[in-house]
Amino acid sequence: MGITPQPxxxxxxxYQGGKSAIAGRTDVLKLxxxxxxxxxxxxxxxxxxxxxxxxxxxxxTDHAGLRLAIGEVHGLDPDRVICGVGSDEVLQFVTQxxxxxGDEIIHTEHGFSLYPVLIHMAGxxxxxxxxxxxxxxxxxxxxAVTPRTRVILVTNPGNPTGxxxxxxxxxxxxxxxxxxxxxxxxxxxxxxxDGYDGGTALAGSRPNVLMTRTFSKIYGLGGLRIGWGYADRxxxxxxxxxxxxFNLSVLQLSAAEAAxxxxxxxxxxAALNSAQRARLTGALRQxxxxxxxxHGNFVLARLADEAEAxxxxxxxxADGILVRRVGGYGFPEGLRITVGDEDQTGRVITALTRxxxxx
Ligand SMILES: *Cc1c(COP(=O)(O)O)cnc(C)c1O
Numbered sequence: 001m002g003i004t005p006q007p008x009x010x011x012x013x014x015y016q017g018g019k020s021a022i023a024g025r026t027d028v029l030k031l032x033x034x035x036x037x038x039x040x041x042x043x044x045x046x047x048x049x050x051x052x053x054x055x056x057x058x059x060x061t062d063h064a065g066l067r068l069a070i071g072e073v074h075g076l077d078p079d080r081v082i083c084g085v086g087s088d089e090v091l092q093f094v095t096q097x098x099x100x101x102g103d104e105i106i107h108t109e110h111g112f113s114l115y116p117v118l119i120h121m122a123g124x125x126x127x128x129x130x131x132x133x134x135x136x137x138x139x140x141x142x143x144a145v146t147p148r149t150r151v152i153l154v155t156n157p158g159n160p161t162g163x164x165x166x167x168x169x170x171x172x173x174x175x176x177x178x179x180x181x182x183x184x185x186x187x188x189x190x191x192x193x194d195g196y197d198g199g200t201a202l203a204g205s206r207p208n209v210l211m212t213r214t215f216s217k218i219y220g221l222g223g224l225r226i227g228w229g230y231a232d233r234x235x236x237x238x239x240x241x242x243x244x245x246f247n248l249s250v251l252q253l254s255a256a257e258a259a260x261x262x263x264x265x266x267x268x269x270a271a272l273n274s275a276q277r278a279r280l281t282g283a284l285r286q287x288x289x290x291x292x293x294x295h296g297n298f299v300l301a302r303l304a305d306e307a308e309a310x311x312x313x314x315x316x317x318a319d320g321i322l323v324r325r326v327g328g329y330g331f332p333e334g335l336r337i338t339v340g341d342e343d344q345t346g347r348v349i350t351a352l353t354r355x356x357x358x359x
Contacts (some may be wrong), residue, residue: 003063006123007101007123008101008119008123008124009120009190012116012121013117015114015117016113016282017152018032018324019322019324019353022191022243022317022320022322028141028321029321029322029344029347029348030338031298031322031337031348032336032338033324034137034189034296034298035216035217035222035338036218036219036220036297038268039220040220040259041219041220041259041262043265044219044220044221044255044258044259046258047254047259050254051250051251051253051255054250055249059248059249059250059252059253060253061245061246062347063083063248063253064078066256066260067079070228073202073260073261074200076200079233079236079354080232080233081228081230081236082230083226083227083228083248083253084226084227084243084247085225085226085227085247086226087186087188087213087216087227088114088205088227089227090210090212091114091115091153091184091186092121093229093239093242094151094182094184094210094239094313095118095119095122095151095178096122096242097211097238097239097242098151098182099122099124099150099151100122101123103150103151104123104146104148104149105119105122105124105125105127105151105152105153106127106145106149106151106152106153107119107126107127107146108129108130108155108158109129109330110127110134110160110330110331111136111153111159112153112186113328113329114161124150127144127146129144131154134158134300135161135165136156136158136161136163136165136171138165138169138172141154142177145177145178145181149181150181152177152183154186155186155268156185157190157192157193157294158294159188159328161300161345162293162294162298162300163290163292163293163295164193167197167201167202170199173203174206174209179206179207179208180351181300182208182235183206183209183210184209184210185198185199185210187199187211187213188212188214188217188294189297191218192270192273192295192296193295193296194274194279199211203230206232207232207234208232210229210230210235212227212228212229213227213230214226215255215259215260217296218266219259219265220259221255221256221259224252226248226252226253226255226256229277235297249335272341273339275296276339276341276345277339279349280337280339280345281294281299283352283353284352287353289301289357291302294339298337298339299337300336300337301336301337301341302331303333303334309325309332309335312335313325313335315354315355316352319347323335323336323338
């Protein structure tokens with residue numbers, strides 16, 4: 001009998017991250033992982049430097065300082081906040097805590113590719129629900145619920161689609177399904193979506209709704225791995241029991257605390273993103289490529305077909321620009337392009353225009 005892994009583990013396809021290098025080039029523009037073009041906030045770097053002298057001491061196990069900061073900034077009860085190693089870990093807590101072998105977890109057609117990984121890690125069965133015109137289809141989700149459904153995962157705004165489900169539809173979903181089903185609203189791109197609360201009101205008022213948020217995108221701290229969730233105290237208590245007590249280091253905690261209090265940073269990054277996103281969307285459409293109104297820090301360009309996507313991707317790489325192929329997300333004809341700063345956006349538009357004119 002050799003070693004025998006737990007059910008589901010061997011169904012996991014290893015996560016594919018965005019490419020980060022092109023052989024022989026030092027001027028690579030990485031627009032493949034939705035990272036912040038402005039880098040990390042100086043406020044967080046200062047906090048990191050200060051915290052470095054204290055890394056011989058164990059971090060707090062309750063994350064009280066960071067939860068307090070999150071609570072103050074967002075007007076939330078800190079006792080209803082849980083922090084993780086990226087929001088990915090919070091998503092792992094919820095799938096592991098509420099589903100196991102024989103249970104079903106619903107995710108959507110073009111949803112985050114980490115979800116099936118987490119579902120298999122929990123030993124549960126992944127149920128993939130079709131989207132409608134690149135929009136999460138609430139009615140299709142409701143129709144897919146069975147007595148075995150335990151968790152529903154919804155990304156809003158979507159990645160890689162960039163589209164949004166209005167809060168009224170999210171409310172309809174919560175109202176329509178059994179209250180023992182956990183509904184997760186993954187709000188990784190909330191700060192870029194004008195007027196959206198990320199699911200705060202729903203998570204605040206319904207005992208079975210979890211909102212997840214991250215420091216990896218607008219806060220520019222993807223390399224540090226910090227995220228958080230907000231839900232009813234009872235759900236937080238359940239998830240805290242499977243959270244490792246020292247999951248976040250003193251560096252992660254101090255940088256995140258400084259970053260979340262840096263509201264000027266968030267405002268500036270959101271304003272830059274909004275302007276450059278509109279510019280990139282307009283340029284793509286002008287070049288004859290379809291793309292939906294985007295609500296995150298990236299745009300999904302839909303090219304003629306897979307062959308054209310391959311050709312444009314190759315041309316961009318020849319210009320030192322990395323974007324994301326999204327065949328694995330159901331868009332073989334798609335290229336997901338992270339919104340950069342003014343110069344970076346100009347560089348990608350120039351490269352795309354050159355390909356178009358030469359094609
Ligand atoms: C980037 C992203 C996250 C954030 O993951 P972290 O673990 O916080 O870095 C979560 N969900 C989606 C859909 C994302 O695109």
